[in-house]
Amino acid sequence: MSNMRLRKRFFFCLRTLVLALCLVIVLIPFYIIVVNSFKPYADIARNIFSWPGGNLTTDNYANAWRRLNFANSLKNTAFISIFSNIGGVVFCSMNGYWITRHPNGFTKACFYVIIAFMSIPFQALMIPFARLTSNLGLSNSLVGITVCFWAMTVSLSTFIIAGAVKAIPAEIESAACIDGCGSLRTYWRIVFPQIKGSVFTVAIINTLWFWNDYL
Helix, strand or coil: CCCHHHHHHHHCCCCCEEEHHHHEEEHHHHHHHHHHHHHCHHHHHHHCCCCCCHCCCCCCHHHHHHCCCCHHHHHHHHHHHHHHHHHHHHHHHHHHHHHHCCCHHHHHHHHHHHHHHHHHHHHHHHHHHHHHHHCCCCCCCCHHHHHHHHHHHHHHHHHHHHHHHHCCCHHHHHHHHCCCCCHHHHHHHHHHHHHHHHHHHHHHHHHHHHHHHCC
16 A cells, blocks of 8 residues: 555656746746846846846837837737727628528528638638628728638637527527517527527637738
């Protein structure tokens, strides 16, 4: 019994040591970035691992803020992320709901076409998509890129939300219809609150994409 406890303790310590080593390896780049951000260029070139010491400076942050016009970039990115998410969640959630609750040949074909776009890399669509947005007058515009993101989030968002709607009993919606709710009111009052977990998942995935989309 004591041998078994010793073995368990040994493997526990070994796992802890391995995880700690992995954590150190992951944190090294962050250490280099943070430490060197407070050092002059000469000290960075001399030794990237050294501590700032007496040459501590915040000029790097001031220069980056000024040269990159960071305030304007942050404003634009926040605008795109917020409104692209709002439009994507509204349109894609309603799309997924309608396709799920109206199963026929047309809606199934639409769903399969939408899902098929998930297998096409954006690089293959980039040039024709850029030409289309230019012809529609959506280029060089925050509203234009927001509308483009609405279109590009349709596949994954519709797929996730359609799966969530399938898990909701249709009898709940029938009861709401008997009480006088129309299709739109039934969706927003009955269905949407029950799929908010999937909606939040879609919003998080899309936000990471919108915020980090350098291309």
